[in-house]
Amino acid sequence: MLGRKVEGAKPVSLPHVRAILEQRSAEPDFGYEQQMSLDYARKFAKLTPADADKLAADLAEFDALKPETITKIVDILPAHLSTLQAILAKDRITLPADKTTKVLDKISHFRTKMVAPPEPTTEPGPIGEVAAEEAKKEEAKPAKEEEGKKAKGAKEKAESASPLDASAAEGKAAAALVKGHEEKKASKAKKEKGEEKHSK
Numbered sequence: 001m002l003g004r005k006v007e008g009a010k011p012v013s014l015p016h017v018r019a020i021l022e023q024r025s026a027e028p029d030f031g032y033e034q035q036m037s038l039d040y041a042r043k044f045a046k047l048t049p050a051d052a053d054k055l056a057a058d059l060a061e062f063d064a065l066k067p068e069t070i071t072k073i074v075d076i077l078p079a080h081l082s083t084l085q086a087i088l089a090k091d092r093i094t095l096p097a098d099k100t101t102k103v104l105d106k107i108s109h110f111r112t113k114m115v116a117p118p119e120p121t122t123e124p125g126p127i128g129e130v131a132a133e134e135a136k137k138e139e140a141k142p143a144k145e146e147e148g149k150k151a152k153g154a155k156e157k158a159e160s161a162s163p164l165d166a167s168a169a170e171g172k173a174a175a176a177l178v179k180g181h182e183e184k185k186a187s188k189a190k191k192e193k194g195e196e197k198h199s200k
Contacts, residue, residue: 011071014045015052046077046114055110062103064093077111078104 012020018041024030025038047055052074059070069091078084084100084107095103 011068013047013049013052013056013071013074014041015047015049015074017041018045019049044075047074047110048113048115051110051113055106058106059103062095062099064095064099065103066091066093069093073103073107077107077114079108079111 017037021034021038021041024034055074056070059065059073065073069087072087072090073084076083076087078087081100081104084104088095088100
Protein backbone atom coordinates (compact mmCIF):
# COMPACT_ATOMS: atom_id res chain seq x y z
CA MET A 1 0.00 0.00 0.00
CA LEU A 2 3.00 2.29 0.36
CA GLY A 3 3.60 4.75 -2.40
CA ARG A 4 -0.03 5.05 -3.51
CA LYS A 5 -1.28 8.54 -4.20
CA VAL A 6 -4.07 9.80 -1.94
CA GLU A 7 -6.53 11.70 -4.11
CA GLY A 8 -8.98 12.51 -1.35
CA ALA A 9 -10.19 11.47 2.05
CA LYS A 10 -13.63 10.80 3.41
CA PRO A 11 -14.86 9.07 6.55
CA VAL A 12 -15.62 5.40 5.99
CA SER A 13 -17.73 3.20 8.25
CA LEU A 14 -16.41 -0.10 9.61
CA PRO A 15 -18.59 -2.24 7.28
CA HIS A 16 -16.94 -0.48 4.32
CA VAL A 17 -13.48 -0.76 5.88
CA ARG A 18 -14.09 -4.47 6.21
CA ALA A 19 -15.23 -4.80 2.58
CA ILE A 20 -12.29 -2.77 1.24
CA LEU A 21 -9.67 -4.63 3.27
CA GLU A 22 -11.15 -8.04 2.40
CA GLN A 23 -10.76 -7.14 -1.29
CA ARG A 24 -7.17 -6.00 -0.75
CA SER A 25 -6.16 -8.90 1.50
CA ALA A 26 -5.10 -10.98 -1.52
CA GLU A 27 -2.53 -8.38 -2.59
CA PRO A 28 1.13 -9.24 -1.93
CA ASP A 29 1.84 -5.99 -0.05
CA PHE A 30 -1.05 -6.50 2.41
CA GLY A 31 0.81 -5.85 5.65
CA TYR A 32 0.46 -6.48 9.35
CA GLU A 33 -1.29 -3.17 10.07
CA GLN A 34 -3.89 -3.84 7.37
CA GLN A 35 -4.47 -7.34 8.76
CA MET A 36 -4.99 -5.93 12.26
CA SER A 37 -7.42 -3.33 10.85
CA LEU A 38 -9.28 -6.07 8.99
CA ASP A 39 -9.53 -8.20 12.12
CA TYR A 40 -10.88 -5.20 14.05
CA ALA A 41 -13.41 -4.38 11.33
CA ARG A 42 -14.56 -8.02 11.18
CA LYS A 43 -15.04 -8.04 14.93
CA PHE A 44 -16.85 -4.72 15.36
CA ALA A 45 -18.69 -4.01 12.08
CA LYS A 46 -22.35 -4.26 13.06
CA LEU A 47 -24.06 -3.79 9.70
CA THR A 48 -23.62 -4.79 6.10
CA PRO A 49 -22.20 -2.06 3.82
CA ALA A 50 -25.63 -1.64 2.19
CA ASP A 51 -27.39 -1.13 5.53
CA ALA A 52 -24.61 1.22 6.65
CA ASP A 53 -25.19 3.32 3.52
CA LYS A 54 -28.97 3.39 4.14
CA LEU A 55 -28.54 4.51 7.75
CA ALA A 56 -25.97 7.13 6.72
CA ALA A 57 -28.41 8.46 4.11
CA ASP A 58 -31.20 8.60 6.72
CA LEU A 59 -28.96 10.46 9.15
CA ALA A 60 -27.76 12.89 6.44
CA GLU A 61 -31.28 14.39 6.55
CA PHE A 62 -30.23 16.08 9.79
CA ASP A 63 -28.21 19.09 8.61
CA ALA A 64 -26.40 19.50 11.94
CA LEU A 65 -24.71 16.09 11.65
CA LYS A 66 -21.27 16.10 10.03
CA PRO A 67 -20.16 13.14 7.84
CA GLU A 68 -17.62 12.12 10.52
CA THR A 69 -20.35 12.10 13.17
CA ILE A 70 -22.70 10.09 10.95
CA THR A 71 -19.93 7.53 10.36
CA LYS A 72 -19.30 7.24 14.10
CA ILE A 73 -23.02 6.76 14.76
CA VAL A 74 -23.17 4.04 12.07
CA ASP A 75 -20.17 2.28 13.66
CA ILE A 76 -21.46 2.42 17.24
CA LEU A 77 -25.25 2.21 16.70
CA PRO A 78 -26.02 3.85 20.06
CA ALA A 79 -29.08 2.43 21.81
CA HIS A 80 -29.30 5.04 24.56
CA LEU A 81 -29.67 8.80 24.53
CA SER A 82 -26.59 9.26 26.73
CA THR A 83 -24.37 7.39 24.23
CA LEU A 84 -25.71 9.44 21.32
CA GLN A 85 -25.16 12.65 23.27
CA ALA A 86 -21.56 11.62 24.00
CA ILE A 87 -20.93 11.13 20.26
CA LEU A 88 -22.53 14.48 19.44
CA ALA A 89 -20.66 16.28 22.25
CA LYS A 90 -17.31 15.19 20.80
CA ASP A 91 -18.10 17.12 17.61
CA ARG A 92 -19.80 19.95 19.56
CA ILE A 93 -23.18 19.23 18.01
CA THR A 94 -26.40 19.96 19.82
CA LEU A 95 -29.72 18.62 18.61
CA PRO A 96 -33.13 19.42 20.01
CA ALA A 97 -34.77 16.62 22.02
CA ASP A 98 -37.27 15.78 19.27
CA LYS A 99 -34.46 15.35 16.69
CA THR A 100 -32.33 13.17 18.98
CA THR A 101 -35.40 10.97 19.49
CA LYS A 102 -35.82 10.72 15.70
CA VAL A 103 -32.14 9.81 15.31
CA LEU A 104 -32.49 7.08 17.93
CA ASP A 105 -35.63 5.77 16.17
CA LYS A 106 -33.76 5.51 12.87
CA ILE A 107 -30.86 3.75 14.59
CA SER A 108 -33.17 1.32 16.40
CA HIS A 109 -34.64 0.26 13.04
CA PHE A 110 -31.14 -0.76 11.89
CA ARG A 111 -30.15 -2.34 15.22
CA THR A 112 -32.54 -5.19 14.33
CA LYS A 113 -30.41 -5.84 11.22
CA MET A 114 -27.12 -6.18 13.11
CA VAL A 115 -24.88 -8.95 11.85
CA ALA A 116 -22.87 -11.28 14.06
CA PRO A 117 -19.10 -11.19 13.66
CA PRO A 118 -17.81 -14.04 11.48
CA GLU A 119 -16.00 -17.05 12.89
CA PRO A 120 -12.23 -16.45 12.92
CA THR A 121 -10.50 -18.03 9.97
CA THR A 122 -6.91 -19.12 9.74
CA GLU A 123 -5.35 -17.76 6.60
CA PRO A 124 -2.09 -18.93 5.05
CA GLY A 125 1.05 -16.99 5.88
CA PRO A 126 2.63 -15.78 9.10
CA ILE A 127 -0.42 -13.81 10.28
CA GLY A 128 -2.73 -16.80 9.77
CA GLU A 129 -0.24 -19.04 11.57
CA VAL A 130 -0.15 -16.65 14.54
CA ALA A 131 -3.96 -16.62 14.60
CA ALA A 132 -4.01 -20.43 14.45
CA GLU A 133 -1.51 -20.64 17.32
CA GLU A 134 -3.61 -18.23 19.39
CA ALA A 135 -6.76 -20.25 18.63
CA LYS A 136 -5.02 -23.49 19.72
CA LYS A 137 -3.87 -21.83 22.94
CA GLU A 138 -7.41 -20.62 23.66
CA GLU A 139 -8.82 -24.11 23.00
CA ALA A 140 -6.20 -25.71 25.24
CA LYS A 141 -6.82 -23.26 28.11
CA PRO A 142 -9.92 -24.97 29.58
CA ALA A 143 -8.22 -28.40 29.55
CA LYS A 144 -5.07 -26.97 31.12
CA GLU A 145 -7.13 -25.09 33.70
CA GLU A 146 -9.02 -28.30 34.56
CA GLU A 147 -5.76 -30.25 34.88
CA GLY A 148 -4.30 -27.45 36.98
CA LYS A 149 -7.35 -27.45 39.26
CA LYS A 150 -7.14 -31.22 39.70
CA ALA A 151 -3.41 -31.08 40.41
CA LYS A 152 -3.89 -28.17 42.80
CA GLY A 153 -6.73 -30.01 44.58
CA ALA A 154 -4.62 -33.16 44.92
CA LYS A 155 -1.67 -31.13 46.18
CA GLU A 156 -3.83 -29.25 48.70
CA LYS A 157 -5.35 -32.54 49.84
CA ALA A 158 -1.90 -34.08 50.24
CA GLU A 159 -0.63 -31.00 52.06
CA SER A 160 -3.65 -30.80 54.32
CA ALA A 161 -3.60 -34.53 55.03
CA SER A 162 0.14 -34.94 55.56
CA PRO A 163 0.52 -32.52 58.50
CA LEU A 164 -2.38 -34.19 60.29
CA ASP A 165 -1.06 -37.65 59.54
CA ALA A 166 2.44 -36.61 60.54
CA SER A 167 1.24 -35.04 63.77
CA ALA A 168 -0.89 -38.12 64.54
CA ALA A 169 2.09 -40.35 63.89
CA GLU A 170 4.28 -38.09 66.00
CA GLY A 171 1.67 -38.16 68.77
CA LYS A 172 1.55 -41.97 68.71
CA ALA A 173 5.34 -42.15 68.73
CA ALA A 174 5.51 -39.68 71.61
CA ALA A 175 2.87 -41.64 73.54
CA ALA A 176 4.80 -44.85 72.95
CA LEU A 177 8.01 -43.17 74.17
CA VAL A 178 6.29 -41.83 77.25
CA LYS A 179 4.71 -45.22 77.94
CA GLY A 180 8.06 -46.96 77.47
CA HIS A 181 9.78 -44.47 79.71
CA GLU A 182 7.12 -44.91 82.41
CA GLU A 183 7.39 -48.69 82.14
CA LYS A 184 11.16 -48.43 82.57
CA LYS A 185 10.68 -46.21 85.59
CA ALA A 186 8.15 -48.62 87.07
CA SER A 187 10.38 -51.63 86.50
CA LYS A 188 13.37 -49.79 87.89
CA ALA A 189 11.33 -48.79 90.92
CA LYS A 190 10.23 -52.43 91.37
CA LYS A 191 13.81 -53.58 91.12
CA GLU A 192 14.93 -51.04 93.69
CA LYS A 193 12.11 -52.11 96.06
CA GLY A 194 13.01 -55.73 95.51
CA GLU A 195 16.67 -55.07 96.24
CA GLU A 196 15.72 -53.17 99.39
CA LYS A 197 13.64 -56.13 100.61
CA HIS A 198 16.52 -58.53 99.94
CA SER A 199 18.96 -56.34 101.77
CA LYS A 200 16.75 -56.21 104.85
